[in-house]
Amino acid sequence: MHRVSLPPVGTAKAWREAARGFLAARVPPEQIIWGDHAAAPDLFGDASLPPAGGPVSVPRSFVTMAETVVWHSDPERFSRLYAFLWRLKDAPHLMTDRGDGDLAHLRQMEKNVRRCQHKMKAFVRFREIGAPDAPRRSFAAWFEPSHHTVEPTSDFFVRRFSDMDWRILTPDVSAIFEQGKLSFQEGHTKPDLPEDAGEALWITYFQNIFNPARLMVKAMQSEMPKKYWKNMPEAAFIPQMIADAPARARAMAEAAPTLPPARMAQVQAQLASHASAWDGPAEDLPKAIRACTRCPLHCHATQAVPGEGPAKADLMVVGEQPGDMEDLTGRPFVGPAGQMFDSIAAEVGLNRKAAYVTNAVKHFKFTPRGKRRIHQRPETSEIKHCRWWLDAEIAQVRPRLILAMGATAAQSLTGDGTRILARRGTVETLPDGLPVLITLHPSYLLRVPDPAVRDRATAQFRQDLLTAAGMIAQHASCSREDMPH
Structure with a gap:
């Protein structure tokens, strides 16, 4: 049985040299009694170390961990380290095994030591x-x-x-x-240190940076444990600062300015610019949309495409953005997707000419590829800029129902463009009470390569248009019943 007494200074180096010698001599952990200078000598222990053996190779990560763990206050820290090192010599992968209990314990000890070092630097x-x-x-x-x-x-x-x-x-x-x-x-006993002339200034600073409105006592004590308070001059004022915090927070709130600072006025002005303030004549709105330069999309598109349809339509249909044909003709829903919408709408009795059709984004976004222009989905900022015009169209048309086709339309109207397949067929209500029926975009039906999936999606789209037609018909019926006879 070997007994090792490690010194209080240079402990890491002493443990490393002793462990290297024992490992090289193949001395198992159960034959070593580890202790520091304060440990009582063991009756059966042999204080001699084994002769130096050949070179020993261990993972660098273990050496780094051990150089920290040796400073832990646990008297078993040395034996725990060597026991794990004994296992590690035959299984180097253990240093990456998060499920190993011994390694987990050593890592926690390492964390405790590093936390103590941090507290020492701070306190x-x-x-x-x-x-x-x-x-x-x-x-x-x-x-x-x-x-x-x-x-x-x-x-x-x-x-x-x-x-x-x-x-x-x-x-x-x-x-x-x-x-x-x-x-x-x-070690020393606690000395009687003199007063510090700069201590009063530090305490004044400490009291003034304390924010009573953000006081969280448990979080504070977690970062500044009470065991350190007795040796910190500012800590004597903490209990009173905590007791006074509610009254100070109320006083701060009462003394706060009632008018927003200048930067808030700028923010409010920016927010107001995104809310539609169009109040011109209805006949001037399409012209204003065609002249739009609110986002960079106008730089490459042929023209902006406003909506079209009856001025007071019961149904408003909102798509994503103009396609290639819409960009060239200046009219919405005239390309392949619009033609598919017209065809299925006719099948279910939904009158396209009685609906106001428009898009969430008014300019065509594309990527040139040879002579072709490949559709690109609008970004959130572009959708937000164009919401100004969509709000103006909704305010003028005042529809009874909006049919939102696809993710971009759903995002523009409801703020959420996700999970369209799960949300389709459902009605969501805007803050002003206007119902929005979510459905697929016809272009999605044209892109689906799997015939079975395409047929199923087309049937769902047809059912959503049938639902929209039924809701509009029901509203018309209710309106007739409300008329005086």
Whole structure:
């Protein structure tokens, strides 16, 4: 049985050398008793180490993890590391096995140590102890870490405070930095440090950056555990700051300006520009749409294509955008998709001439490919820009029902262009109470390569047009019943 007592300073290096020797000599974990300098000697342990063996190769990721875990406060940290290393020599893949319980425990210990290092960087509070006329200023701090993190964290303080002398005193190991040289000593008792002249300024700053309206006590204590408060001068004011937070938050709300700042006026103006404010004569609306330059689509399209149909139609049909033929003729729904719509509408008794037909986007978006212009789906920004014109058309026509064909029309009208196959055949209501019947776009039926899928989708489209015709007929019937006899 071998007994190893590791020193409080240089623990990582000492453990690494001992573990390398034991592993090279093939000493199993159960024959080693690991302990630190404070552990009581074992009656049956042999303090001698095995002779150095040949080179030992282990994954670099294990070495990195071990160099952190050795600073944990768990007395079993050394034995846990070696036991896992013993397994690792025959199965290097264990370092990537997330289901391994031993590795998970070591990773948690590693995380705890790193968290303790972070707290040490955040919560060490120095006080000046040197003479005013000394060539180098000198500071000291008292800290009580949860783990043995002074040695592995000291390099941070060396880099940060290399122009002064300082010491971080703890019950375990203390770091001393004097004249540019770092050394370590065994622990100290808590010293009686002098008051700091700059402490009052720091506390004033701390109190002023505290936002009572965003106070979350549990989250604060998670980041600043109460065990550190006793050594932090500003912590003495935290309980009163928490108690005063509700009253301070109310006072802040009451003192807030009632008018929005200038930047909010700009935002509101931008939002207003997206809401249709068209109030001209109905006969001027198509001309205004054809002159539209609200988005870059007008740069390449032949022309904008406004809707057409009766000025007060009960049904408004909204498609995606003009196609190639619509772009050239300036009329909506005259291409292959429009012809399919006309054909199926006639089958179910839906009068195309009695409906107002238009598109969510008024310009043709395409990609040139030789002599052809290949349709491209509009982007969200383009749909939002064209919603200005669609709102104007809806306001003028005032339909009883809107038939939204395809994802772009659904997105423009309802704000959601997803799950069209699942939503088709359903009626959704706009904020003003106007019903919108979701259906497929005829161009989808023309693109489906599978005949069975195409036939099924065409039947669904036909059923949706039949539903629209029935809703319009029902409304007309109700209107006649309401007329005086």
